[in-house]
Amino acid sequence: MKIVLKLEELMMFLLGIFAFSQLSFSWWWFLVLILLPDISMLGYFVNTKVGAIAYNVFHHKGIAILVYVVGMYFQNEIVQLLGVMLFSHASFDRIFGYGLKYFDNFKHTHLGDIGKP
Numbered sequence: 723m724k725i726v727l728k729l730e731e732l733m734m735f736l737l738g739i740f741a742f743s744q745l746s747f748s749w750w751w752f753l754v755l756i757l758l759p760d761i762s763m764l765g766y767f768v769n770t771k772v773g774a775i776a777y778n779v780f781h782h783k784g785i786a787i788l789v790y791v792v793g794m795y796f797q798n799e800i801v802q803l804l805g806v807m808l809f810s811h812a813s814f815d816r817i818f819g820y821g822l823k824y825f826d827n828f829k830h831t832h833l834g835d836i837g838k839p
Contacts, residue, residue, distance in 0.1 A: 727833075731816040734783075738810030741790070745799050745806065752810075755803075759811045766828060774823035781812045781822060 742752050762780035766773030779785060790805025792798075815821075821831030829836040 728817050731813045735810055735813040735817065738806055738813060741806045742803075742810070745803055747799070747803060751803070752807075755807045756811055756814065759808055763828075770827060771825045773828065774825045778822045780808065781815060781820075783809055783812050786812060 739752070759780040762776040763773065765776030786805050786808035788805070789808060790802050793801030793803070793805055816833065819831075819833055819836055821833030824830040824832075
């Protein structure tokens with residue numbers, strides 16, 4: 723089942739790349755911005771709860787889609803770009819097993835514990 727989930731995430735990552743290709747930004751922007759949502763991990767310097775909340779906001783695909791739709795509604799490509807990058811990054815992370823975080827520990831995610839077989 724894990725392989726099927728990883729393939730599903732790969733397809734969503736490719737969807738993000740396709741959505742990016744529909745915008746008028748140069749491709750180097752995708753490479754620069756793909757890891758930007760990980761800045762949310764700075765919340766872990768406060769404590770695990772704040773870190774998990776910050777991480778989950780920046781890695782929640784529903785929020786990413788909402789940001790993209792708002793950008794479409796207001797015809798604002800920068801907001802659309804933010805939505806695409808959030809979505810693509812979340813999919814990329816989940817390919818490698820980094821899921822949404824629980825409050826108790828960074829390694830405890832909705833996909834299971836990071837680093838455990």
